[in-house]
Amino acid sequence: MNKPLSVLNNHPHIWRAREQKQNETKFSLGFPRLDKALNGGVASTGLVRIASLTGVGELSLFKDVMCQHRTHKLVVFINPPGHLQSPWLENLGLKTQQVLVVKTHTQQESLWAAEQCLKSTACHCVVLWSNTISQKEARRLQVAATHNDALCLLYTPLLRQLSPSSKQQNRPLSSAQGYSDDALPITLDLYLQGTPHALSVTIRKQRHGWPKDNIVISHKWTPDNNAIKWAMTHNTLSDQALHSVS
Amino acid sequence: MLWAYIYCYQLTLDSHNRATGRKGAHYQESCDGAINKCSSLPSSTPVVVYCSKMNKIVQCNDIAKVEGIEIGHGLAQAAALCPYVHVLPFNEENERHMLTQLAYRLYPLASDIVLCSHAYSGGLAIRLDNLTHYYGGHEPLWKTLTQALSESDVRYHFGCAWTIEAAKVLALQKHDTYVCALDDIKKALNACPLSITALAPKVIESLARVGITRVQQLLAMPVQELGRRFDNNTIMYLTALRGETFPRATLFRPLERFDNFLLLPFDVENIQHLGPFVTQQFEHLSHYLRARNLYTSNVAVHIHFREAPPMSIDIQSALPQSSVKSWLPLFTLKIENLVLPEPATAVELKCHQFEEIDSHNGDFFSDRFNDVAQKQLIGRLNAKLGDNSTFQPRTANSHQFEYMTVTEPSASEYAYACDTAPTFTFEVPTPLTQPTQICFGPLRLHSEWWHDRPTKRDYFIAQTPQSVRLLVFKDEESQWWVQGLFC
Known part of the structure; x- marks a missing residue:
C-alpha cells in the first residue's frame, strides 16, 4: 500500500501548496490587489476563462496583458459579439496590423479556429467568445496554448447566475453540469461582476494558487464626465468672470 | 574536383534589359509599342554593346541578330544594317x-x-x-x-x-x-x-x-x-x-562593406526618376544586412555623371535600421530639393558602417518566422471557414461610429482617432429598453452632408444597473437607441 502511494507522490503533475514555484512567467494586469491574488498576474500561457456580462470592461481588464507583451505577434478575436472598432483597438494600444478578426458560423468552427491560431505560433493572444466549452475542448485549447507559448482568453456568458435557481428545479442535470463547469483543466477561471463604481473579480480557480472571492478593483474603461464635473465643482470664479474677455 | x-x-545587355524591364512596367502606357514579356524589352528595339577601343560590336540581342548584326562587326557595318540600332557603350x-x-x-x-x-x-x-x-x-x-x-x-x-x-x-x-x-x-x-x-x-x-x-x-x-x-x-x-594539376586560383570573398553599382539604362535628368533604381539597390542592401544580422544608420548614394564629378548624398538615420521601407522615405526626403547638374549615368549605393543587432533582445528571427506562420494561419483559416471569414480591422476616414472601421485597407492616409469609440458596434441600432445612467456625454455628431439621409445624433455612454456600458444615442425624434458596447 505504501509503495504505490509513494509512486503517486512522485508524479510531477501533482501540485502541493507547499511547493509554490515562482519561476512561472506572469503578465501583470496592472491592478495591485488582483495581481497579488493571482500571485503576480495572469500566466503567460494557457487558457483563461472569463465569465461575465458583455460590456463590463472585461476586455479592457486585460489591456496590459494584450498590449505589452509579444507585440510582434497577432491578437486574434474569434467570433466577437459585434463589429470590432479599430479606434478602440488603437486607444487600447493594439496596432491594427496586429489584429485579426475571425468570423465563424458555429461554435465548433470557433473552437477549431482558436486551436489553429494557438498552434500556428503566430499569435500572442487568442480572444474567443463561446457559450459553453466541454472538458475535452478546454483541455485541447489549454495544451495548444501552453505548448506554443500563447494565451487564450475565453469569454463565456454568466452561467452562475442561472445555476442557483435551476439547481432547485432539476438537481441531477445541473449538478453534473456544474461539476464539469468547475473542473475545467485550465490555467485560470475568473468571474466578473460589475457594480456601479467598481468591478468585482472572483477567482474561481487558478493553477498554483487558491481561489479568492470578490476582489473589488476600480476599473475605468470608458471616458467619463468627471473632468467637467470636477471643473464645475472647483470653479470659484463667478459666471461673469468666466465670460469676461479681459 | x-x-x-x-x-x-552579355552582362551589359542583361543589365540593360533588367533596367528597361523595370522601367517598362512603370511607363507601360507611354510606350507605344507593346512590351515583350519574355525579353522585357520594347520588342522592336535592336540593342548592341559596342567597344570603341576595338571598334567592334561585342554583345547584341536577338532582334539585332535578326537584323543581321553579328558580334565582331564594326559600328558602321551595324549602322548600315540597321539604322535605328540602340548602342550601349562597353565598359570593362x-x-x-x-x-x-x-x-x-x-x-x-x-x-x-x-x-x-x-x-x-x-x-x-x-x-x-x-x-x-x-x-x-x-x-x-x-x-x-x-x-x-x-x-x-x-x-x-x-x-x-x-x-x-x-x-x-x-x-x-x-x-x-x-x-x-x-x-x-x-x-x-x-x-x-x-x-x-x-x-x-x-x-x-x-x-x-x-x-x-x-x-x-x-x-x-x-x-x-x-x-x-x-x-x-x-x-x-x-x-x-x-586534370592532372590544379593551378591556384583566387577565391572570391565578399567585402566587409556593402557597395552596389548600378549602370542606368539611359541618362536620367530628373533626380526623382532615380527612385526605382535606388529602390532596387536598397533591396540589395536589406538582403545583405539581413543575411549578416546587421543594421546600419548611415548609407551613401553616389550619382555618377559623364563629365561632372560624382554627387554624393549621405543619408543618416537616427535609428539603425535595415529595411527598404525605412530607408527609402529618407532618401526621397533627401533628394527633394536636389537638382542634378547633368544627366546621371550610374548610381552607387555604399554602406560602410554597420551595427550589430543587439543580442539582448535576441528575438531576431521571431518576426520572420512569424510572418510566414501568420500567412499560413490566415490561409488555413480562409480555406476552412470561407474567404471572407478573416479580416483585419482598418481605420476609415469617417467620424461616425458606424463608418469608422472597414475591413478593407482604406485608401486614405488619415485615420480618424476617436477616444470615445466603443469596442463593438451592432449591425443596426436597437431601441434602448433598460434603465441606464449616463456617465459620459453628450457628444453631438452630424452625418456628412453627402449622405442621403442626414442624421443628427447626441451620443452618450450609459451604464446599466449590471454595470454594462453602452453607447447610446438620442436621435432627432428624441428616441433612444443602443449602438455599441464598451468591453
Whole structure:
C-alpha cells in the first residue's frame, strides 16, 4: 500500500501548496490587489476563462496583458459579439496590423479556429467568445496554448447566475453540469461582476494558487464626465468672470 | 574536383534589359509599342554593346541578330544594317562590377567561387564537388544554382569539368549540360576546337601547322614531346586541361562593406526618376544586412555623371535600421530639393558602417518566422471557414461610429482617432429598453452632408444597473437607441 502511494507522490503533475514555484512567467494586469491574488498576474500561457456580462470592461481588464507583451505577434478575436472598432483597438494600444478578426458560423468552427491560431505560433493572444466549452475542448485549447507559448482568453456568458435557481428545479442535470463547469483543466477561471463604481473579480480557480472571492478593483474603461464635473465643482470664479474677455 | 564554369556572355545587355524591364512596367502606357514579356524589352528595339577601343560590336540581342548584326562587326557595318540600332557603350569596369554582384548573389549558395574575366565578357567558376555533400547530390545543387542564376536574369553558357580551365573550354563551346562522370567530360572536351582554349594564338597557330586543331589530338600527345617545343605556361595549361594539376586560383570573398553599382539604362535628368533604381539597390542592401544580422544608420548614394564629378548624398538615420521601407522615405526626403547638374549615368549605393543587432533582445528571427506562420494561419483559416471569414480591422476616414472601421485597407492616409469609440458596434441600432445612467456625454455628431439621409445624433455612454456600458444615442425624434458596447 505504501509503495504505490509513494509512486503517486512522485508524479510531477501533482501540485502541493507547499511547493509554490515562482519561476512561472506572469503578465501583470496592472491592478495591485488582483495581481497579488493571482500571485503576480495572469500566466503567460494557457487558457483563461472569463465569465461575465458583455460590456463590463472585461476586455479592457486585460489591456496590459494584450498590449505589452509579444507585440510582434497577432491578437486574434474569434467570433466577437459585434463589429470590432479599430479606434478602440488603437486607444487600447493594439496596432491594427496586429489584429485579426475571425468570423465563424458555429461554435465548433470557433473552437477549431482558436486551436489553429494557438498552434500556428503566430499569435500572442487568442480572444474567443463561446457559450459553453466541454472538458475535452478546454483541455485541447489549454495544451495548444501552453505548448506554443500563447494565451487564450475565453469569454463565456454568466452561467452562475442561472445555476442557483435551476439547481432547485432539476438537481441531477445541473449538478453534473456544474461539476464539469468547475473542473475545467485550465490555467485560470475568473468571474466578473460589475457594480456601479467598481468591478468585482472572483477567482474561481487558478493553477498554483487558491481561489479568492470578490476582489473589488476600480476599473475605468470608458471616458467619463468627471473632468467637467470636477471643473464645475472647483470653479470659484463667478459666471461673469468666466465670460469676461479681459 | 569538379568545377562548373558559368560564362556570362552579355552582362551589359542583361543589365540593360533588367533596367528597361523595370522601367517598362512603370511607363507601360507611354510606350507605344507593346512590351515583350519574355525579353522585357520594347520588342522592336535592336540593342548592341559596342567597344570603341576595338571598334567592334561585342554583345547584341536577338532582334539585332535578326537584323543581321553579328558580334565582331564594326559600328558602321551595324549602322548600315540597321539604322535605328540602340548602342550601349562597353565598359570593362562595369562588367566587372556586374560579375561581382552575381558572385555576391551566389556566394550564400556556393563557397568557392572564382571570378574570371574574358576579353568582352566574364565568367564565374564554382567548385561543386565539395558542395554535393551539403545539397544531397548533384541534381539539387545544380537546380539551386540555376535557380539563383535565373533569378538574377543573366544569360549564360556553362560547362562542367575537373578543372576551371577545362570547364571554361566547355562553357565557351556552349556545352550547357551538367555532367559529372569523367568519361562524359572527356568526350565533351575532346570535341572542342583549340581556338577556344586559352592557349596563346602563336601556340595555336604552330599546332595547326602540324595538323592539330582539336583538344583530343593535343591531349593525346605526350607531355615530354610538347615540353621540348613550348614554354612552361603552355605545359601548365595543358596539364590543367587534362586534370592532372590544379593551378591556384583566387577565391572570391565578399567585402566587409556593402557597395552596389548600378549602370542606368539611359541618362536620367530628373533626380526623382532615380527612385526605382535606388529602390532596387536598397533591396540589395536589406538582403545583405539581413543575411549578416546587421543594421546600419548611415548609407551613401553616389550619382555618377559623364563629365561632372560624382554627387554624393549621405543619408543618416537616427535609428539603425535595415529595411527598404525605412530607408527609402529618407532618401526621397533627401533628394527633394536636389537638382542634378547633368544627366546621371550610374548610381552607387555604399554602406560602410554597420551595427550589430543587439543580442539582448535576441528575438531576431521571431518576426520572420512569424510572418510566414501568420500567412499560413490566415490561409488555413480562409480555406476552412470561407474567404471572407478573416479580416483585419482598418481605420476609415469617417467620424461616425458606424463608418469608422472597414475591413478593407482604406485608401486614405488619415485615420480618424476617436477616444470615445466603443469596442463593438451592432449591425443596426436597437431601441434602448433598460434603465441606464449616463456617465459620459453628450457628444453631438452630424452625418456628412453627402449622405442621403442626414442624421443628427447626441451620443452618450450609459451604464446599466449590471454595470454594462453602452453607447447610446438620442436621435432627432428624441428616441433612444443602443449602438455599441464598451468591453
